[in-house]
Amino acid sequence: MSWLGFFAGIGIFLIAMQTLEQALQRLSGKGMRNLLQRTTHSPVGSVLSGGFSTAILQSSSMVGLMVLAMVGSGLLPLYNAIGMMLGANLGTTMTGWLVTILGFKLSLSVASIPLMGLGGLVMVSNTGHGRRKAAGQLAFALGLLLFGLDVMKDSVAVLSERFDPGMFADAPLWLLLVIGCVFAAIIQSSSATMLITLNALSHDVISLPMAAAIIVGADLGTTSTLLLGGMTGTANKKRVAMAHLVFNVFTAVLAYALLLPFLPDLLAWFGMSDPLYSLVFFHSLFNLIGVLVMMPLLKPLARRLEQWFVHVAEPTCAFLADVPARWDPIGQVAALRQFQILFQRVLSSIESRLYPPPQRALTEPSWPVDVQSTRAKAQVAQQGCAEMTQFLVAASTANHHSEGPLQLLHGVRALQYALQALEDLQDEQEHMEGVTTALLKGELEQRLEQELSVLEALAQSARQMPPAADWRATLERLDGQIAQRHDAFVVRQYQFGADNTITVTDMTVVIGFSKALEQLLRHLLKGCRDWCELQSLSVNEDGSTASSS
Structure with missing residues (x-):
């Protein structure tokens, strides 16, 4: 029965940590993201913010996702992202302190049932x-965590009476390090490994050096999470x-070769x-020493890593490649940055296909290195719309059809319609090959x-994130100008037709061209409006949006 209680305690602890992570993410999601953006402008700030956010969120995986989103969106240099991961390693040691104080020293298990009951009622x-x-x-989650700790403590207490720790007396420490590494890699939780080790240590199942070796291995085993995720990223x-x-x-x-052999003297020196x-x-100490040693090497390490990973195929939507399809603070910032690039690419495709060289270079978006031709760029823009649509549909489903991803999805569809209108516009240009009068050619050039x-105003808007304060007035003014210019163009063509200056057939062709151009621009305005609107809204805890005012 004790073994059953032991494994039940592990399961309760793991689900409690997962629930705790989700609750903390909802309570501090956007605020934590803003804090990270403000405090990661230097290596020291990156390390401190990574450690602090991990200690608060109790999840180095969640911080890792934030890091990947900010690196991909250009908000964070690579060496600062590495600094945040170093800080995250240090922040995870806070779990051990909390478990030791709350679960073993203060014996707060009596509060577990009231906490679970109160929390359940509120939920x-x-x-x-x-x-x-x-x-x-x-x-x-806090009550469940304390309850899981109590179940594990009781089960280990029974096991320790039937367990002879002498069987591990001759076990080499390197073997225990390997055991800790493999176990943490399997259960994907250094916190659970720390909990089990603390339980065993508190009941004299293992000695302190043996426990220290297991924890060193557990830290190494947790790297499997990012390694597995990075293989195809x-x-x-x-x-x-x-x-x-x-x-x-x-x-x-560092911990195994330099600190562990002198562990008794080291602890005595610190009065432990x-x-x-x-x-x-010991867990906090060797991570802190590692951070202090590695911090001056962040930039050289980043440069070397950039040299190692250069021949990697770039996905169409690079900002979304490392982010789960959820409308949380991470998914939101990645999706908004990806839409910005997508909007710029659509503008660039329109410019290159409607305006002959020398082009005005309205926008200079980033393109995959193997994309050069105008047709290839249009295909990349279309593929980007398809990938963003897939991401936003999945994010909307994951967040109970919240408003945010659906609104941005409307913007993506507007860009798809703009690309389709561009094809229609080129069809109209082919029909105008029969237009030979200098008057009509001049009219069409003037219309473009x-x-x-x-397009210049939209390109300016696409470079601003967050949008300018007067973005609504700007887009309304542009919308009015588009309608007025099309109407004036149509009236002028009717006048030419009435004067027999042009034929009815030519008049129909050029009016169709102007209408297709108007539709294209209105679709672009719609996409820009949805994007700006979403940026001007604040994210609620449930992932929906509400006005920041």
Whole structure:
């Protein structure tokens, strides 16, 4: 029965940590993202923000996703992203301190049932996914975590009476390191490994040096998460995963070869006598030393990693390649940045196909290195729309059809319609090959020249994130100008027809061209409007949007 309680305690602890992570993400999602953006402008700030956010969110995986999103969107240089991952490693050591203090020293298990009950009541009495429900979820998760700790402590206490720790007396420490590494890699949780080790240590199942070796291995085993995710990811994802591995290998060697042999003297020097506190102190110490040693090497390491991963195929939607399809703060910032690039690519395709060289270079978006021709760029823009649509549909489903991804999806569809209107416009140009009068050719050139100002204004809007304060007035003014110019063009063509200056057939062709141009520009305005509107809204806890005012 004790073994059953032991494994039940592990399961309860893992689900409690997952629930706690979700609650903290909802309570601090956007604020945490803004904090990371403000504090990651230097290597020191990156390390500190990575450690702080991991200690708060209790999830280095969540921080890792934030790091990947900000690197992909250009908000964070690679070496600062590596700094954040170093800080995240240090932040995960906070779990050991919390488990030791709350679960072993203060014996707060008596509060587990009231916390679960209170949290459950708050959760069921608040519909949706708002802050109150997240607070209830947080209380429930804390109670569940304490309950899981209590179940494990009781089961290990029974096991320790039947277990002879002498069987491990001759086991080499390197073997325990390997066991900790493999176990953490399998369960994908260094926190659970720390919990199990603390339980065993508290009941004298293992000695302190043996526990320390297991924890060193557990830190190394957690690198498997990013390594597995980075194998098929983008270049930046591979670089961050490799940096995480390099750091953890370095700290493992440091802890095992230089600190572990002198562990008793080291703890005595720091005045540590309690075995549980000694273990979590050792865990924090070797990670802190590793951070201090590696911090001056961040930029050289980043440069070397950029040299290693250069021949990696670039996906069409690079900002979304490393982000789960969820409308959380990570998915939102990645999707908005990806839409910005997509909008610029659509503008560039329109410019290159409607205006002959020398072009005005309204916008200079980033293109995959193997994309050069005008037709290939249009195909990339169309593929980008398809990939963004797939991401946003999945994000909307994952977030209970919240408003945010659906609104941006309308913007993506507007860009698809604009690309289709471009094809229609080129069909109209082919029909105009029979137009030979200098008057009509001049009219068509003037019509295109008139709307160039709209494209220039949209290109300016696409470079601003967040949008300018007067974006609504700007887009309404452009919309009015487009309608007025088309109407004036149609009236002028009717006048030419009435004067027999042009034929009815030619008049129909050029009016159709003007109408197709008007539709194209209106679709672009619609896409820009949805994008700007979404940026001007604040993200609620449930992933929906509400006006920031």
